[in-house]
Amino acid sequence: MSLRSAKDPNYQKPLTRLIDSAAGPLDLKGHEAEGGYAALRKAIKELKPQDVQAKVKEANLRGRGGAGFPTGIKWSLIPMGSDAGAKYLVCNADEMEPGTFKDRLLMEQAPHQLVEAMAVAAYAIQAQTGYIFLRGEYVVAAERLNKAIAEARAAGLLGQNILGGPWSFELYVHTGAGRYICGEETALINSLEGRRANPRAKPPFPQIAGLWGRPTIVNNVETLSNVPHILLNGPTWFKELNQGKTSDAGTKMYGVSGRANRPGCWELPMGTTARELLEVHAGGMRGGKKLKAWLPGGASTDFLLPEHLDLPMDFDTIARAGSRMGTGLITVVAEDQSIVSAVRNLEEFFARESCGWCTPCRDGLPWTVKILRAIENGQGKTGDIEQLSKMTRWLGPGRTFCAHAPGAMEPLQSAIKYFRDEFEIGIVCDIDSAKPDVCILPAGLPDITTDRDLAQKKAS
Amino acid sequence: MSTDKVVKLADLNKPSFVLSDEERHEIEHALTHYPDGRAASIDALKAVQKRRGWVPDDAIPVIAAAIGISAADLEGVATFYSLIFRRPVGRHVIKVCDSISCHLTGYDELRDELEKQLGIRYGQTTKDGRYTLLPICCLGACDRGATMMIDDDLHGPVEPKDVAGILGSYS
Numbered sequence: 001m002s003l004r005s006a007k008d009p010n011y012q013k014p015l016t017r018l019i020d021s022a023a024g025p026l027d028l029k030g031h032e033a034e035g036g037y038a039a040l041r042k043a044i045k046e047l048k049p050q051d052v053q054a055k056v057k058e059a060n061l062r063g064r065g066g067a068g069f070p071t072g073i074k075w076s077l078i079p080m081g082s083d084a085g086a087k088y089l090v091c092n093a094d095e096m097e098p099g100t101f102k103d104r105l106l107m108e109q110a111p112h113q114l115v116e117a118m119a120v121a122a123y124a125i126q127a128q129t130g131y132i133f134l135r136g137e138y139v140v141a142a143e144r145l146n147k148a149i150a151e152a153r154a155a156g157l158l159g160q161n162i163l164g165g166p167w168s169f170e171l172y173v174h175t176g177a178g179r180y181i182c183g184e185e186t187a188l189i190n191s192l193e194g195r196r197a198n199p200r201a202k203p204p205f206p207q208i209a210g211l212w213g214r215p216t217i218v219n220n221v222e223t224l225s226n227v228p229h230i231l232l233n234g235p236t237w238f239k240e241l242n243q244g245k246t247s248d249a250g251t252k253m254y255g256v257s258g259r260a261n262r263p264g265c266w267e268l269p270m271g272t273t274a275r276e277l278l279e280v281h282a283g284g285m286r287g288g289k290k291l292k293a294w295l296p297g298g299a300s301t302d303f304l305l306p307e308h309l310d311l312p313m314d315f316d317t318i319a320r321a322g323s324r325m326g327t328g329l330i331t332v333v334a335e336d337q338s339i340v341s342a343v344r345n346l347e348e349f350f351a352r353e354s355c356g357w358c359t360p361c362r363d364g365l366p367w368t369v370k371i372l373r374a375i376e377n378g379q380g381k382t383g384d385i386e387q388l389s390k391m392t393r394w395l396g397p398g399r400t401f402c403a404h405a406p407g408a409m410e411p412l413q414s415a416i417k418y419f420r421d422e423f424e425i426g427i428v429c430d431i432d433s434a435k436p437d438v439c440i441l442p443a444g445l446p447d448i449t450t451d452r453d454l455a456q457k458k459a460s
Numbered sequence: 461m462s463t464d465k466v467v468k469l470a471d472l473n474k475p476s477f478v479l480s481d482e483e484r485h486e487i488e489h490a491l492t493h494y495p496d497g498r499a500a501s502i503d504a505l506k507a508v509q510k511r512r513g514w515v516p517d518d519a520i521p522v523i524a525a526a527i528g529i530s531a532a533d534l535e536g537v538a539t540f541y542s543l544i545f546r547r548p549v550g551r552h553v554i555k556v557c558d559s560i561s562c563h564l565t566g567y568d569e570l571r572d573e574l575e576k577q578l579g580i581r582y583g584q585t586t587k588d589g590r591y592t593l594l595p596i597c598c599l600g601a602c603d604r605g606a607t608m609m610i611d612d613d614l615h616g617p618v619e620p621k622d623v624a625g626i627l628g629s630y631s
Contacts, residue, residue, distance in 0.1 A: 086495075098559035098598040131493075136506075136543050137555075137599060139612045172493045177502045178542035180597055194494075194501035194529075196540040212496060257561040257602030264603045299560055299598075329602070331561055345563040349597055355540075 005034050012241060013251060014229035015222065016267040019109040025144055028151035031112040037157055039228030040119050044163050047231075050080065052124035056227060059235035060249040065092055065183075065220030066297065066326045068248075068315035071227075077207040078125045078215045088216040089127040090192065091118055091224055093134040093141070094176060094183040097298035098349060099331040102253035102265050103221035107134070107141035110225070111148035115171065117224040119158060120231060122169045125217055130171040133188050136178060145173050180353035184402055185218045186210075187355065198357040199402035222253050246271025248314040255329035256282035259289065259337070265329065271312035274330055278309065282332075289334040293418065297326025299346050300407025302414035303339075323414065339419040340426060343412055344372040350408035361405035364395045368412065375426030385423050389416060477518040479526065483507050487526050497528040501537045505544050514545040542596075549592040550585040552630045555609040558595040561602035566619065570606045571595075573620035577627060591627070 004026070008017035018026060018034050026034065043052050057072025078087065091114065095103040107114060118130045134142055149171050152158045160168045179197050181187045186200035189211050210216025230238045239249040248270045254277050255265035261283035268277075274294060278284065285291055293303045296313065302323035311317050318325040333342055351365035368391050374380050392413040395405040416423060479487070490503035504523045509515050515523075515538055524534040538544050545553075556574065558567055578586055578593060585592040601607045604616030610630055618626065 095600045096597055099561050099602050100598070101600045101602045104600045135600075137596070137609060174493070175502075175506070176541070177506065177544050178596075179540065191502075192499060193496065194498035194527075194537060196536055255603065257605060258564040263561075263605070295560070331564070331602070333564060337564060342560060342563065345558070345560055349559055353597060 003034060011229075011233060011237075012269075013267045014233075014241070015106060015110070015113070015225050015251060015253065018113070019105070021105075021109055025109050025111055025148075028112060028148070028155060031116075035232070036112050037116050037152075039231040040116050040123070040157060041163060043120050043123050043231060044165050044167065049124050049126050052120065052231060055235055056124065056230055059230045059238040061223065061226055061230065061238070062248060062315060063220055064222035064226075064252070064327070066097065066300075066324070068325065071219060071223055074207065074219075075121075075125055075217060077205065078217060079208075080126060084126065084215065086129070086212075086214045087125060087127040088211045088214055089118060089122040089125060089130040090188065090211065090216060090218045091130070091132040091221060092183060092185070092188060092218050093132050093138070093221050094188060095138070095221070096135055096180045096183055097300065097327050098346070099257055099295060099298050100255075100327040100329045101257070102255060102327065102329060104138060104141060105265055106221050106225055106253070107138065108144060111141070111144040112152070113225050113228070114145065114221060115148045115152050115158070117227045118171055119152075119162070119169055120227050121217070121219065121224055122171075123167060124227075125215075126167070127217070128169060130169065131192060131211075132171070132173045133182070133192055134173055134175050135182070136175045138175075142173055142175055149173065179355070180349075181355045181402075181404060184404065187402070188218060189216065196355070198355050199404075201401070226250060242270040245269050246312045246314040246317065248316070252313070252328050254281075254313065256332060257329065258294075258332040259286045259334040260284065260332055261286050271314045271317075273310050274304075274313055275309035277313070277330060278332060285332065285334055287334075289336060291332055292335045292337065293333045293339060293415075295326075295331040295411065296323050297328045297330065299349060300324075300403075300410055301326040302410045303333075303418060304414075305418060324410070338376070339415050339422050340372065340376045343415045344369065344376050346411050347372055347408060350404065354404060358401040358405075360395050360400045361402075361408075364391055365405060365408060367391070368395075368408075375423055378426050378428050380423070380427035382427060384427060385416060385420065388412060388423075392416075477516065477522045479508070479522055480511065483511060484526065487523070491527065498533070500527045501529070501534060502541065502544075505534075505538055505541075509545060513549050513551075514547060517546075548585070550590050552590060552610055553592045553594060555594050555596035555599075557597070557599045557601075557605070557607045557609075559598035559602075561598070562605040562607055565605035565617065567606045569620050570608065570618055570623070573623045574608075577623055591630070 004018045053075050061071040062068040122130050158171050176182050182191045182197045184199050187197040191197040206216040241250050250270050251267050252270045254268050256277050257263045266281050291306045295301050296318050304323050308321050315325050347369045351369045354361045354365050356362045371384050392409040395409050397406045486507040487504045490500040504527050505515050508519055520535050521531040524531045575581055580593050582595050599607050601616055606618055607616030
């Protein structure tokens with residue numbers, strides 16, 4: 001039997017080294033033959049929970065769900081000690097950020113990696129129960145994770161008195177029923193409790209009062225999947241996985257989607273440039289088109305330009321360029337594609353997925369969509385761009401209950417900043433100061449009402 | 461519940477909906493995963509939907525009772541989540557990804573082709589009860605855009621010319 005790890009003898013791609021998509025995921029026996037569950041054995045037999053926490057902190061693992069918060073610091077906020085009572089570990093597997101398709105790969109192809117990772121992380125914070133909050137559409141992942149959990153439980157790697165020690169841990173897959181907002185940490189907790197997925201006010205933070213009011217850690221799939229490898233190979237090894245490209249540690253699941261020749265998702269050193277992702281791994285833009293703009297990591301990140309392609313893709317560098325690395329899977333827009341249309345699509349998504357809890361988000365996002373549709377259809381009014389700019393402030397950070405609407409404003413504000421001329425083309429009407437609500441269309445303009453009517457008119 | 465129907469008070473306590481043994485078993489199993497019955501709300505709604513295609517109004521008080529919460533609470537949950545269907549759907553539910561990566565790789569053409577071939581728009585079901593057409597947010601398969609799911613199957617990349625063949629494989 002050839003070992004899958006043979007293709008990564010230097011252990012430079014920890015998350016994907018055992019993945020062979022054509023052959024499918026390893027079962028427990030196969031996973032253990034490749035060194036699987038060695039980290040869990042090491043943790044339970046040799047390390048105190050706080051030691052595991054310390055290693056993750058020293059490795060400088062940062063959250064891969066989009067925010068980049070240091071995982072070790074998050075863990076260190078959870079109460080420890082024998083009187084801490086019930087605690088929970090939750091894996092955020094609600095991958096729904098448009099343009100993001102990395103957690104699906106990790107869960108479908110390496111389910112035991114995540115199961116072991118959850119056990120190790122739960123040991124570190126001494127949680128007794130864990131949930132994988134999986135989006136309902138990921139049916140293959142659900143099936144494979146449930147199988148992996150059953151195998152691990154049967155082998156005594158989950159459940160009561162794991163590996164004969166005093167610690168017990170039960171792990172369950174909880175599948176959702178739609179709604180992007182479930183990916184927001186506190187909305188996820190409400191959803192897991194069987195409530196509407198409205199975010200909660202912070203503080204208290206989940207580490208203090210989360211699921212059922214108990215201390216709770218919520219970590220992303222990719223974040224957790226790194227944990228067993230850090231434990232086995234050490235923090236220094238983890239920090240050096242970036243091959244000196246950046247100060248952020250580890251590898252990253254990067255990807256490219258949109259009009260690229262070979263869209264895909266790859267594990268690469270942290271700090272790999274977007275140019276390498278697009279030109280080497282994704283084979284460049286389809287049809288020889290030029291790149292117009294790109295989203296670094298999902299719908300809720302600011303657009304960047306071709307001139308930003310050589311920046312290392314890490315949390316701090318992309319932030320300094322005026323955007324966010326987010327999930328690290330980039331979406332590329334070609335030169336002949338409309339930015340206004342792309343932003344309209346993004347804002348339609350955010351408007352539909354708003355939970356409706358706070359007014360700026362619930363009403364501001366549909367208003368934004370209305371203006372964008374008008375501009376896209378060549379019916380924008382004088383002042384519409386200024387109105388959109390106001391929206392980016394009114395729906396910005398600090399004005400809403402959670403980060404949903406501020407995230408929605410990121411692609412909008414950057415699109416106006418970089419491509420204002422594309423918005424201006426859509427402004428065709430004048431306003432009579434006596435009747436400010438009435439839009440006066442120039443003579444001869446076709447009677448267009450929606451983008452679909454426009455498309456039909458074009459086709460006919 | 462429709463407002464134009466006269467409901468006798470006594471009938472309120474005799475819901476016409478009855479959980480099958482299989483549904484009840486699945487709900488009871490889900491309850492063992494949580495310290496609080498409310499957390500099984502979505503599992504319970506899905507247990508019913510899996511077998512009936514959707515969750516009828518008169519199922520709500522019965523499911524709520526099975527997990528120990530009020531019908532009003534469960535109704536709040538059942539109307540919030542987009543993948544809990546509160547109206548009858550076709551035998552096959554088509555969910556078309558309308559998020560950014562698919563928007564950039566042929567979503568408009570795919571939607572138009574589906575609407576043309578099925579003769580319906582989003583939220584509608586074909587007259588023969590075969591298909592329901594819905595939009596859905598990013599399916600996490602952006603490297604395969606444009607994508608759609610039919611029931612539990614992911615399809616992508618789908619071009620308009622592929623639509624007839626794919627639809628034909630779902631009777």
